[in-house]
Amino acid sequence: MDAQIELRVDGQPRALTVDTRTTLLDALRDRLGVTSPKKGCDHGQCGACTVLLDGRRAVxxxxxxxxxxxxxxxxxxGLADGAExxxxxxxxxxxxxxxxxxxxPGQVCxxxxxxxxxxxxxxxxxxKDLIGSIKLDDEEIRERMSGNLCRCGAYVNIVAAVREVAR
Incomplete structure (x- = not known):
């Protein structure tokens, strides 16, 4: 069974017809040509397909x-502002x-x-402390990013990149 849907992808409205069993990843990549989210495990375990969905991260x-x-x-x-x-x-x-x-791309999103x-x-x-603001130390960053795997093992540099932006 097919359904017509509209998605707003990276600020652009995109209409398409999809089989009701089509994943959002397949609709983005195969139907709309949006190749930033990657098909890694296809089981929700690696995070390569992570995007921001209505502002929240989602596989x-x-x-x-x-x-x-x-x-x-x-x-x-869609995070970049033109060339910046x-x-x-x-x-x-x-x-x-x-x-x-x-x-x-999934790590960044x-x-x-x-x-x-x-x-x-x-x-x-x-x-550790649920009262007040959260201290974003390396342990906290690693835990929060644990749904995104890097098969190359660039975790030390990923944590450093996140830590810098968090400051």
Missing amino acids: TCLALAVAYDGAEITTAD LHPMQQSFVEHDGFQCGYCT SAVGMLEEVHANHPSHVT
Whole structure:
């Protein structure tokens, strides 16, 4: 069964017809040609497909496209302002927070979403003090970014990139 949906992807309205079983990741990549989110595990375990969905980070390989009709989707490509990189993107470049780069778009989107969660005082599993603002130390960053895997092992540089933007 097909359904017509509209998504706002990186600020642009995009209408398409999808099979109701189509994942948001497949709709973005295969139907709309948006290749920033990557298909890594296709099981919601690696985070390579992470985007900001209505401002919150989400893995798109587990989301059905029809469930997000009318949603605002921001990919790593949509974070930049023209030729000017988003501060998180720039920090990843400066701290060499990638090697092969496959996971990088998901890492960047996750980091941006994670900082919004911290700003809203959403605790994580390792948050020590739930009263007051959250101290974003390396342990807290690692815990909050744990849903995004880097098969190359660039974690030290990823944490440094996130830490710099968090300051």
